[in-house]
Amino acid sequence: MRFPDKCIPVKYDYNSYGGELRKLYKKSSYIRQSDMEYFGYTGKVLDINLNSGTVKKKDLNQELTVKYLGGIGFNAEILYRELSPGTDPLGPDNILVFSTGPLVGSSIPTSCRTEASALSPATGLFGTSNSGNYWGGELKYAGYDSLIIRGKAEEPVYILINDGAVKIIPAHHLWGKDAWETIKIIQDEIDDINIQVAVIGQAGENLVRFASIENGPYDAWARTGLGAVMGSKNLKAVAVRGTGPVKVARPGDFAKTLEATRKAIFSSPFYAPFEKFGTMLITIPYHKFGILPGRNFQGGTPDNWMETRTRKQLHGLTKRGISCMSCPIACAHWVEVKEGRYAGLEMKDMEVTPVIGFGAGCDIQGLPAIAALSGECQRYGLDMVSASACVAFAMEMYQKGYVTENDLGFKLPWGDEDGTLKLLEMLALRKGIGNILAEGTRLASGKFPGTESFAIHIKGLEYILADPRGRWSTWTLGCITNIRGGDHLRTRNPVENLKHNENPLPYRTEKFGLDDYFYDHLDMPGDIKKAVFDNVTRDVNIPLMSKWSEDLISVYNALGMCIRPPVLHTVGPTLFSRMFSALTGIDITAEQIAKAGERIWNTIKLFNLKQGEKPEQSDYPDRFYSEGLKTPLGDKKLDRDAVSATLSEYYLARGWDPRTGVPSPQKLRELNIIT
Amino acid sequence: MTEEILIKPWLCTGCCTCSLVCSMISRGEFRPSLAHIRVTKKDFEGIFDITISSTCRGCTMCARSCPSGALKVIEIS
Numbered sequence: 001m002r003f004p005d006k007c008i009p010v011k012y013d014y015n016s017y018g019g020e021l022r023k024l025y026k027k028s029s030y031i032r033q034s035d036m037e038y039f040g041y042t043g044k045v046l047d048i049n050l051n052s053g054t055v056k057k058k059d060l061n062q063e064l065t066v067k068y069l070g071g072i073g074f075n076a077e078i079l080y081r082e083l084s085p086g087t088d089p090l091g092p093d094n095i096l097v098f099s100t101g102p103l104v105g106s107s108i109p110t111s112c113r114t115e116a117s118a119l120s121p122a123t124g125l126f127g128t129s130n131s132g133n134y135w136g137g138e139l140k141y142a143g144y145d146s147l148i149i150r151g152k153a154e155e156p157v158y159i160l161i162n163d164g165a166v167k168i169i170p171a172h173h174l175w176g177k178d179a180w181e182t183i184k185i186i187q188d189e190i191d192d193i194n195i196q197v198a199v200i201g202q203a204g205e206n207l208v209r210f211a212s213i214e215n216g217p218y219d220a221w222a223r224t225g226l227g228a229v230m231g232s233k234n235l236k237a238v239a240v241r242g243t244g245p246v247k248v249a250r251p252g253d254f255a256k257t258l259e260a261t262r263k264a265i266f267s268s269p270f271y272a273p274f275e276k277f278g279t280m281l282i283t284i285p286y287h288k289f290g291i292l293p294g295r296n297f298q299g300g301t302p303d304n305w306m307e308t309r310t311r312k313q314l315h316g317l318t319k320r321g322i323s324c325m326s327c328p329i330a331c332a333h334w335v336e337v338k339e340g341r342y343a344g345l346e347m348k349d350m351e352v353t354p355v356i357g358f359g360a361g362c363d364i365q366g367l368p369a370i371a372a373l374s375g376e377c378q379r380y381g382l383d384m385v386s387a388s389a390c391v392a393f394a395m396e397m398y399q400k401g402y403v404t405e406n407d408l409g410f411k412l413p414w415g416d417e418d419g420t421l422k423l424l425e426m427l428a429l430r431k432g433i434g435n436i437l438a439e440g441t442r443l444a445s446g447k448f449p450g451t452e453s454f455a456i457h458i459k460g461l462e463y464i465l466a467d468p469r470g471r472w473s474t475w476t477l478g479c480i481t482n483i484r485g486g487d488h489l490r491t492r493n494p495v496e497n498l499k500h501n502e503n504p505l506p507y508r509t510e511k512f513g514l515d516d517y518f519y520d521h522l523d524m525p526g527d528i529k530k531a532v533f534d535n536v537t538r539d540v541n542i543p544l545m546s547k548w549s550e551d552l553i554s555v556y557n558a559l560g561m562c563i564r565p566p567v568l569h570t571v572g573p574t575l576f577s578r579m580f581s582a583l584t585g586i587d588i589t590a591e592q593i594a595k596a597g598e599r600i601w602n603t604i605k606l607f608n609l610k611q612g613e614k615p616e617q618s619d620y621p622d623r624f625y626s627e628g629l630k631t632p633l634g635d636k637k638l639d640r641d642a643v644s645a646t647l648s649e650y651y652l653a654r655g656w657d658p659r660t661g662v663p664s665p666q667k668l669r670e671l672n673i674i675t
Numbered sequence: 676m677t678e679e680i681l682i683k684p685w686l687c688t689g690c691c692t693c694s695l696v697c698s699m700i701s702r703g704e705f706r707p708s709l710a711h712i713r714v715t716k717k718d719f720e721g722i723f724d725i726t727i728s729s730t731c732r733g734c735t736m737c738a739r740s741c742p743s744g745a746l747k748v749i750e751i752s
Contacts, residue, residue, distance in 0.1 A: 107695035243708035323688040328742030330688040
């Protein structure tokens with residue numbers, strides 16, 4: 001017998017169903033699910049009222065499956081139906097919903113995403129966030145599609161879902177602890193390293209308006225302050241472990257679709273670079289275009305960027321990727337810092353968000369320092385985007401003399417690591433000036449007259465990604481049309497071009513500039529393709545692509561797949577309809593899938609209007625109109641009239657009122673949305 | 676010539692495709708808890724333990740579906 005080098009013997013576990021699982025069985029009654037009639041879905045919704053401590057297991061409304069698909073669709077439907085205008089986001093009447101998609105728990109690549117939603121304390125509008133990891137899969141295996149949390153517990157508690165058994169457990173011993181400590185304690189308490197924990201840190205407990213819900217140690221439902229909603233309910237964590245099945249209706253068809261999906265993703269030209277660099281891929285082109293949010297959007301090309309904070313510096317810092325459940329891409333990296341101030345730091349990180357937020361926004365130089373700061377955010381349970389934007393805002397206030405060393409207790413120049421660390425602690429614990437900044441830049445700027453012009457937020461949610469003055473694209477328009485505020489993850493051109501930065505028609509189109517392969521393999525219905533892409537040059541119509549990609553990403557967030565470029569580019573309504581039909585046994589067409597995405601987006605817009613969203617909120621911060629940005633293509637600032645015209649065109653494409661952005665009655669009838 | 680599975684756990688990214696595929700093939704449903712191969716995630720150390728149960732029937736589909744190279748099919752003479 002011959003074994004190659006580095007071969008290790010196969011470990012045999014003769015007690016394969018014993019160990020930690022057996023202990024769990026003893027603690028709870030295991031419900032057999034052989035009577036389940038759903039495929040893909042589990043068919044059950046868990047509804048927990050913390051006021052009374054009651055737990056209800058409801059049947060999933062079958063009508064909703066085709067209409068809203070799952071995930072964000074279910075959340076939108078529940079919140080729009082149940083939350084009345086004027087609800088206090090941090091009061092007991094707010095509802096926090098976690099919903100998985102039907103694909104979650106299957107082996108479809110990247111099908112692991114769960115959407116958490118509630119009325120947002122940051123924006124007062126629809127608060128929603130999507131996260132991967134293993135939590136959603138465990139919830140499905142435990143037997144639930146959605147988890148609804150209402151009311152407010154009298155004392156700190158955490159929820160333990162262990163298959164059919166659901167317990168609400170006092171959490172005095174966890175209150176005040178950070179997210180990582182809490183996860184370790186719960187894993188020890190339950191005696192299961194595989195238990196998945198959604199947890200808040202001190203920021204959520206202290207109702208910081210941009211607190212995140214951490215999904216395991218390194219992932220999060222970060223945006224729109226859902227951690228504060230959880231904190232306001234005195235809920236420290238939701239720990240989930242499931243051993244049940246996700247059933248497949250038509251295994252033969254499903255296997256064929258799975259093969260087609262894997263083939264499409266693996267053969268995407270985006271796949272190899274993404275597997276190597278993850279989201280860090282864009283660090284170099286964004287510097288080349290000069291569109292980084294350097295020093296709170298004061299300059300698009302931070303000094304020393306190429307030497308300190310790009311994908312090139314990943315080499316030596318990371319060796320391998322870490323993936324979410326069923327993901328072949330593994331875009332996040334395991335970071336090991338070997339030398340310098342942060343030597344010994346080991347964690348899953350190095351995504352572009354902290355690099356742009358802290359690296360460009362606060363001018364922190366060096367990836368190890370950025371990794372350390374992102375670790376602090378994860379421990380305190382802070383949304384990295386908003387936290388870094390608040391620190392950048394504070395740094396600009398310090399630069400311009402609105403706050404001084406006396407106010408802060410320390411110096412806060414650009415790029416100061418110690419100051420940033422201290423400020424993050426003050427934010428999470430609401431100490432000193434941190435108590436004001438914890439309200440977010442919109443409310444904090446109200447306390448310092450004169451600072452409103454550089455408080456960078458849209459609809460109350462901080463924004464960091466690309467400077468729209470330097471790059472006008474589907475992505476940047478999407479930041480103002482976004483239903484959750486200043487955010488870059490709900491709109492995205494699936495064939496985004498990182499080589500060019502040109503608008504053949506100003507404000508209206510962006511250059512295509514990619515190989516034919518991308519156009520040919522884009523899963524988009526023919527008639528829409530003809531409308532979105534120019535017949536000759538294939539330049540992309542920005543308003544039309546914004547609408548299409550928002551609906552498409554809504555479908556992704558509803559079915560439970562990830563929007564990383566190799567997937568977003570290759571998987572669209574056609575493949576989705578095949579997957580959905582084979583998995584659930586419910587026949588659905590590509591048109592119905594696309595329509596469901598549009599229905600979800602419109603329902604959320606209606607929710608926002610019901611909660612008081614004003615048309616003027618869909619606009620960029622004043623800085624982008626009044627101050628020029630130096631880019632390689634010259635000094636640039638946005639033209640307010642042109643932005644308005646593009647926005648109107650987008651509203652028209654959606655069938656909304658071109659001036660106010662209110663969905664027309666015809667559109668609502670067409671989508672069969674009950675108002 | 677027989678086929679065996681070569682395991683390199685240091686390459687595992689923790690996607691659990693192996694246990695998902697295994698449970699689908701052996702039980703006709705996605706149920707990693709009853710798969711013959713199991714991935715235990717040690718979040719804070721960034722490592723994954725791969726365990727194959729004695730009930731494994733050696734179909735090697737787990738290794739054939741592994742995207743990270745942690746599981747490979749080798750031929751042993």
